[in-house]
Amino acid sequence: MDRSNSYSARIAPAAEPLDSDIQTAIDRVMRGEPPLILFTTLARDRRLFLKFFGNGLLDRGHLTLRQREIVIDRTTALCGAEYEWGVHVTAFAAAAELTTAQIGSLAHGNSDDECWNEDDRILIDLCDALHETATVDDNLWARLRTRFPEEAILELLMLAGFYHATSYLVNALTLPLEQGRPRFTDYAGSPAE
Structure with missing residues (x-):
């Protein structure tokens, strides 16, 4: 199924190679899959990327x-x-x-x-x-x-x-x-x- 879009992102993803700690964080989440555009876009700014990744709630918490x-x-x-x-x-x-x-x-x-x-x-x-x-x-x-x-x-x-x-x-x-x-x-x- 074609997933092409009629629009493009307003801010381009970060240029590769990404900083090693950012790449490691992405790799840990993606488990061998290509990185999400959201992640590589946020990787343009180290502080914003780390804040976003640090505030996630995808760990084992109080919810199933x-x-x-x-x-x-x-x-x-x-x-x-x-x-x-x-x-x-x-x-x-x-x-x-x-x-x-x-x-x-x-x-x-x-x-x-x-x-x-x-x-x-x-x-x-x-x-x-x-x-x-x-x-x-x-x-x-x-x-x-x-x-x-x-x-x-x-x-x-x-x-x-x-x-x-x-x-x-x-x-x-x-x-x-x-x-x-x-x-x-x-x-x-x-x-x-």
Whole structure:
């Protein structure tokens, strides 16, 4: 499937060779795959690259991989950040046990879709509330507290915020989609399970 884009990035990636510590950091994340355009673009500025990589929440924290990816995929979809959404769907959706219907729902649906259980619905509702109002009302907060310890709630808030910021970055840079990554339209009309 052709993934060519009708736009190009507003800032070119860093020239190679990259500084050895930056290359090592990228290699550790990419595990033998070519580096993402986002990473090589940030590599233009050592400080910004290291700050971005240092603030990531892809380590083993208070959330399961599934919980983390639901928040990331929903946040990036709400922001229209097809670049980052596609990267995460490709890299983590299978391991997070997200079905085709669930991926489609994260991009185009809502928490009422039949493919979700109550735990998943809370995460989607959280992302929607943060995106729409930049806060969490008392009702949703109470729902979160019934299922997550306070440390996990903090991580959920930070995760949504980090990927909101990442969405701003990839959208404003108009990064071309990575080769072989899905588009929102690939999941349009996915039937709910």
